[in-house]
Amino acid sequence: MARLATTPDLSTQYAGLTLRNPIVASPSPENAHLPWLKRLDAAGIGAVVLPSLFQEQMEAQDRAAAAVLAQTQDNNPEAQSYLPTSVTGPYGVGPEEYLDLIRTAKAELSVPVIASLNGSDVAGWVEYAAEMEKAGADALELNIYYVPVDITQSGTEMEARYLRVLEAVRAQVRLPIIVKIPPFFSSVGHMAGQLVAAGANGLVIFNRYIQPDIELARLRLSRRLELSAPAEMRLPLLWTAVLAGRVDCALAASCGVEGPDEVVKFLLAGSDVVMTTSALLRHGPEYVTVLRDGLSNWLAARGLASVSQVRGVMSKARLRESGAYERANYIRLIETYSAEHA
Numbered sequence: 001m002a003r004l005a006t007t008p009d010l011s012t013q014y015a016g017l018t019l020r021n022p023i024v025a026s027p028s029p030e031n032a033h034l035p036w037l038k039r040l041d042a043a044g045i046g047a048v049v050l051p052s053l054f055q056e057q058m059e060a061q062d063r064a065a066a067a068v069l070a071q072t073q074d075n076n077p078e079a080q081s082y083l084p085t086s087v088t089g090p091y092g093v094g095p096e097e098y099l100d101l102i103r104t105a106k107a108e109l110s111v112p113v114i115a116s117l118n119g120s121d122v123a124g125w126v127e128y129a130a131e132m133e134k135a136g137a138d139a140l141e142l143n144i145y146y147v148p149v150d151i152t153q154s155g156t157e158m159e160a161r162y163l164r165v166l167e168a169v170r171a172q173v174r175l176p177i178i179v180k181i182p183p184f185f186s187s188v189g190h191m192a193g194q195l196v197a198a199g200a201n202g203l204v205i206f207n208r209y210i211q212p213d214i215e216l217a218r219l220r221l222s223r224r225l226e227l228s229a230p231a232e233m234r235l236p237l238l239w240t241a242v243l244a245g246r247v248d249c250a251l252a253a254s255c256g257v258e259g260p261d262e263v264v265k266f267l268l269a270g271s272d273v274v275m276t277t278s279a280l281l282r283h284g285p286e287y288v289t290v291l292r293d294g295l296s297n298w299l300a301a302r303g304l305a306s307v308s309q310v311r312g313v314m315s316k317a318r319l320r321e322s323g324a325y326e327r328a329n330y331i332r333l334i335e336t337y338s339a340e341h342a
Contacts, residue, residue: 006305007300008296009305010046011307012046012272012307013272014047015139015202016201017139019273020046020111022272022274022307023274023291024046024047024048024049024114024252025040025048025276026204026275026276030285031051034108036285040285041109041110043286043287045285045288046111048109048114049116055117055118057094059125095128099131099132099135102115102132102135103136106136114137114138115141116140117129118145119144119145120165122168126168129169129172130173133174138175139178140176142165144162145209146158146161147209155185158185163195166198176202177200181195181203181205183235189243192249201250202250204252204275205271208232208254229258229278233262240266241270241315241325243270244271244316245315246317251272252272252275253269253271254275257275257276257291258276259291259294260293260295260297263294268313269314269315270311270315270317
């Protein structure tokens with residue numbers, strides 16, 4: 001196949017947003033800083049997701065404000081000017097500063113700015129989604145980070161929690177909501193459909209749960225965060241391919257994206273966009289150019305004019321071999337390995 005004479009069109013649609021390319025900077029500590037965001041923009045990123053604002057931050061701020069009000073309710077009203085204005089989180093950004101970050105990023109960047117809320121149950125904090133919308137966020141990524149360590153809780157109860165949080169946030173905003181899901185539902189596909197029915201415009205596959213290790217020398221849990229590696233892309237690749245074309249929402253693939261090859265593979269599986277954090281933290285925001293140009297060169301070398309020509313061609317819905325992602329392929333893989341090591 002002859003190499004394409006013109007540059008391929010990398011533009012894509014994601015949850016109602018138009019992106020210049022499908023590469024998205026997912027939440028990271030550095031995304032809280034405008035200079036970093038501007039470097040991502042200059043390098044050619046398709047969109048940015050701001051770091052998460054945590055439920056605990058908003059609830060702590062509300063408790064602090066309530067405590068001051070209780071102490072000053074009989075005093076001069078001017079005392080209310082001493083109310084706390086921020087409870088900073090792990091990125092040094094509190095609720096009020098977060099709204100300022102949205103406004104500034106929208107004013108300074110040329111790409112969509114997606115806000116992020118991280119919580120685990122329904123409470124007053126979900127109302128903050130409306131403030132994010134007013135501040136100008138183009139979309140909202142909802143990270144329902146909940147580890148079901150209560151062994152008496154059923155899978156049905158866990159799924160209901162996700163739906164309650166989504167429904168509560170959806171009631172607050174009209175902007176697109178993209179839900180970041182874990183791979184641990186008993187039926188990922190069925191749950192995906194339920195989330196779409198509850199108002200999700202997109203799904204991020206998958207949320208990467210923090211997995212603790214044990215430091216033997218000190219007999220304590222490790223506090224070190226490990227960046228993802230390409231080997232971790234297999235599970236999200238599987239479910240991207242299974243869901244593509246079968247759920248009525250946008251799909252974002254996440255985890256294990258280190259180079260252009262991973263970007264291409266996720267697009268072939270059917271993702272609308274490909275998210276990365278670890279690669280950008282390792283190599284810097286300018287590495288976006290490597291990912292973007294690698295994708296463009298791969299398409300051009302095959303005479304393909306746009307991303308849309310490859311999206312989903314390796315998905316379950318479009319593969320002629322219907323069992324490629326199912327049990328039959330599992331058996332064949334074992335047979336192949338046995339034959340090679342006989």
